Each structure stands twice: as structure tokens, then as C-alpha cells.
Amino acid sequence: MNETKIMLSEKEIPKQWYNIMADMPNLPKPPLHPGTKQPIGPADLSAIFPMSLIEQEVSTQRWIDIPEEVLDIYTLWRPAPLYRARRLEAALKTPARIYYKYEGVSPAGSHKPNTSIPQAYYNKKAGIKRIATETGAGQWGSSMALAGSLFGLDVTVYMVRVSYDQKPYRRIAMETWGATVHASPSTVTNSGRKMLEVSPDCAGSLGMAISEAVEDAATHDDTNYALGSVLNHVMLHQTVIGLETKKQLEMVGEYPDIVIGCCGGGSNFAGISFPFVCDKIHGKQVRAIAVEPISCPTLTKGEFRYDFGDTAGLTPLIMMYTLGHDFMPPGIHAGGLRYHGDSALVSQLCHDGLIEAKSYGQTSVFEAALTFSKSEGIIPAPESSHAIRAAIDEALLCKEEGKEKCILFNLSGHGYLDLTAYADYMSGKLVDYEYPEEKIKESLAKLPTL
């Protein structure tokens, strides 16, 4: 029988995460203290992170054990299925073989619980009572809220204003799991109040919401901060995706020619691709493509340099591709991809030519999402649909060139709470917005000089 779903048993969930820092030809430059501009040490981070996560942040050990308690919760949705997209292949009439890993099976509907669960676990073990965090589309906030409820931690979420208004159901999900949610910029923090003074109708951004959450954590002893992407330990936790996928592809005798993930802060892309990029570093032929919106083109149009992770300049300076920390991306529907920066690991790999980046406008992304929904059934998250667009384009190229490539992409989440975006697309309300080069230059001109 031709399999559609390639499944692993619970026993086959990876017991270790893969750390690409053990294999990278060039490690990212160290993060710098926002005040002194000197490399930071573990003590600088200990005000807002538990030591076990700080250790993972700087570790160059190739394999890191996944704690039993985390594995136990992972079994709620892991191993995630790998699908052969036979119906999509038929609809495209492509000779390519398309596979997608479906992370929408988690309780929160995306890949984000792969890291919210370990983050909650390590914070709980360190005696922390409350987590402050930010969320864009609400996927990360709901994943942290879920993790908080499973470990008995209070969770406060600063949700980007535009998503708070566009996506009320994610807020309700967070509240159902017991979290407190503020629209950001909020009146709860100094940085939020300052932003509202300058711009009372501000739509918010991930950078602003991060400033609020970091300030909240730094000013409360019992509270730590958690980030849903960008940091090295988040990339690490997400590698369960690619490690499972590798085993699943082996089961059907496959190895991908191309691995694709959408890219906001880089975590689901890192998750699906790093175990394969490891092979590439060691000589294997495989392409990894990170896909972003043309309205927030960090890897494709940003500069590789030190910048703050947040708008207010409270976080360490990270060496990454950036559009400038006060870059204000337009309110596109893929809220999780509206981030000015990117993971230091993904950025370094991109700089070194080990991964590629591509960008698309949202109308072509939704067109791809509809093609996918009509053939495979699942309605994908707008973020994940960027990966679908790129996978379809690669498959169409295979048709043109008569090549039978194996294409793998990560379907990082479902879109059942994003139906307003689909309604807007189908009624012709969505427009493409390409961020003007001058605006990017303006924003980059304000970057700190070192």
C-alpha cells in the first residue's frame, strides 16, 4: 500500500535534542550587554532565565538529553505525523515527491509547545512562580499558557495589539489555560506606557511586546522571561521535529533534496532543517530554504550585524540579520513572521551560505494555502503557508525541468483560528506590501554603533 501518513511509535520520540553549535563551521559572535556592549556572561542572563536554559544557550555539546518529565508531556502529541502529499502532487501534476511534517497536532496547534514545555519545566525546577512573555499571532502565548497550566506556573502574556484585535480566539485559548493577557503596547509597563505616549494607536510589534515582557520579568523576583523563538535554546528544543522526520523518511527510503520552513524568528525552520544542515556541513547534498514575508524581509533584505532583540533596547545585542529594532512591520496576517530580527544560528548559517532565504507576498501565500487545503484537507496557518508556497514553486520547477526531487516542508501549525485571514483573502481584501528599501535603510541607520 502507498502510505500517506508515516508514523513513529511513542517509544521512538527522540531522547536528545540536536545542538548545531557542535557542527557549525563558524559559531555566532557572542551576544553583547546592552549597556557596556561587552560580551555577556551567564550572570547577566540569570535575572530573567534559569541557569539550565542559560547553559543550553551557550552549550556546544552535540546532543542534550530531554528530561523524562518533558518526554512524558511530549507524548500528548509527539511523534507528529509525516505526510506524503500525494493529492497535492497530483493537483500540481509534478514528478516531485512532497512530504510535510505536521506540527499542528499539538494541543496549541503549532510547533511552539516543543519549547514551551521544556522552558516551563526548567523554570519550575528553578523555583520560579510566574512567566512573562510576548506573543505575535497568539501561537506562542497559547503554547506558554498551556505549559504554565501543566506545570502550575502563572503566565502573563503581552500580545501584539494588531493580533489581539484580529485573533480574539487565541486570547480566549490563553485565558482558558489560565494566563493573563495584555494588548501590547500596554499601560502595565514603563516601556509600554512610553510607546503609547508617542503613538496612542500603535499596532504593536513583537519587538515592543518583548520589551514589555522582559521589563516585567526583570522587575519581579518570582518571575522569569520566556521567548518563543530566536534564542539558541529554542532552536535546540525544536530539533525534535527534524530528528523525527529523518527517521520517518528513512522508513520509506527517502532523503530530501530540499527542506523548507517558514521563518519568523527561525525556530520551526531550525527545527525541521538543522538535523539535515548537519549532514550538509558534513558533505551531503541538501538545500534548506527559510521563507519569509516580503513585508518583513529580514534574511533577504536585512543586514547582518549586532542589534537589540526588542524595540526598547533592553535585551542583549545579538549578531543577526536585522531590519532595525524599531522597524514597524505592517499588520499582515502571518503575525508570527513580523519580527525585525532572526535567530543568531539561522543568521550565521545564512551568512555562511549553508541555508538559503526566499520571500513572498501574502496574496501568493494564501493562493498556495488554498491549493493545499483543497488537495490535502488541512487549513494551514498563514505563517506555515509561506513554506507551502515555496514547496509548490519547487515542485512546479521540477515539473518544468522533468526532475523527481524529494521536497520536505514543515507545516508548523493549523489555521483554524486564522479564518478571518482566509475570509479577507477570499473577499479580495488582502494586499501585498513590500517594505520600501528607504524605510529599511532609515531603520537600519538607527542601529547601535559598536
Ligand SMILES: Cc1ncc(COP(=O)(O)O)c(C=O)c1O
Ligand atoms: C504556526 C507558526 N509558524 C511559524 C511561526 C514563526 O516562528 P518561528 O520562525 O520561530 O518558527 C509562528 C510564530 O508565531 C507560528 O505561529
